[in-house]
Amino acid sequence: MPLTAESATQQIEERLKELRRLIHQIEDDRRRSENDINNIIRGQQANLAPPKLKALYKSGLQDAIQEEASTRTALEKIQEIRNIRNERRIQARDAGNKEAIRRGAHMKMVQISAQTLPLFVSKPGEKVPPLCGAIPADSSYIAKVGDNVAALVKSVDEEENWILAEVVQFLTRQNKYDVIDIDEEQKDRHVLSKRNIIPLPLMRANPETDGHALFSKGTMVLALYPRTTCFYNAIVHKLPETAKDDYEVLFEDSSYSDGYAEPLPVAQRYVITYRPTKKGSNGGSGSVSSA
Template sequence: MALVSADSRIAELLGELHQLIKQTQEERSRSEHNLLNIQKTHERMQTENKISPYYRTKLRGLYTTAKADAEAECNILRKALDKIAEIKSLLEERRIAAKIAGIYSEAEPPRKTMRRGVLMTLLQQSAMTLPLWIGKPGEKYEVDDIDEEGKERHTLSRRRIIPLPQWKTNPETDPEALFQREQLVLALYPQTTCFYRALIHAPPQRPQDDYSVLFEDTSYADGYSPPLNVAQRYVVACRESRKK
């Protein structure tokens, strides 16, 4: 019954998401005329090589309208992102419910039959599809802590669980949300499913970039591996202090 309810809600959300995407395109098309006017006004100013009171007043009005258009489009996009996040959450809840009930689809076989190469691919796909966080000025980050997944393997205390990021960070707008150079973290070692202690070598420069990290490794003279790339999704805070 829960699976049917989840499917119904997902279908409803997909319909709402479709409408929001249409609204985004309509809003963008409506704002293009104003942006074109801004461009033409600047071109005329360059031709006349002066900024008259007329152009100053006109540009002020055009930029005010452009700002309002951008905020309207941004609000629609935020609503769309919320819908996507809710859909992903429902899909995960549906997967867990199906697993508890002993139902497996052909697209998602039991983990015990999953080849390692397939698992590595799924990890990379999960990192690539992590939604980008678009924060408002002064807005703080919040995370949901999921303590267990249907008691399918282990039961752990809450203090022993470190949640993975739910959003990617844009370094250009929210650099304070990133780990900084030489900060101690736990990072997923490439081609494994294990997290190891590491130092940040370089944070991402663009939303699609990975962290460059130095894993602790006693086989190297300085105790750290060469720089390796790890997706934002698989770099989390380390609660232990750095080794002296």
């Protein structure tokens, strides 16, 4: 059933109310955890008996678990709000209500989308799921309507390029995607085989807990060239060190003696598994000098 503007507003308001409550709860949890840490430090300095010190550790652990649970619940509420807004945006697009956005503002939205991508922080022993960081989607995975993907399309001169696109629908019988170029100046529609689509990550990997879910230094990848909507061949030069950091990549560029340009930052969302085109081994148009 389509989500009306009224029901969307009501659902968002309900989640914002719950989010406000959770934020206050997280702050209370944080204060308790801070107090626990101070008590443990004082207990160690006073050489408390092991049973008493153990009790302090147990209390601190329980409060830390509660703080983590509250934080994860708050993040879930934020994601629910994003999903509701995205559903309304898709409905407006399908209804033909398209808002004109200047290219500069649109590029800013692409950047914000990467910065606000949910961060996956694994629990002890938890496996990093597909579409988190460098972990690819399962072979049977079907990207959802509204998801961003890298799409291999042909230009008028038959040259193949990887572009940033949005899923309009998946045509089950044809086993093909119907996608739209997110470039506001293009907005071209393409019907493409699954093999010409690469789903983008749905979560960022946390370098501090799940560094193995990032591409290794020296790995050949496809990366979105800054301030464009095209992916090009690149080599990972430096990995993110914190959740807020981007990769640094070296884009192929024939104007440089070694064939690669100076390092540029690219967000996790837009660094994906390398896949050669039919014409040679170039991603996008190959050299970024054409970007």
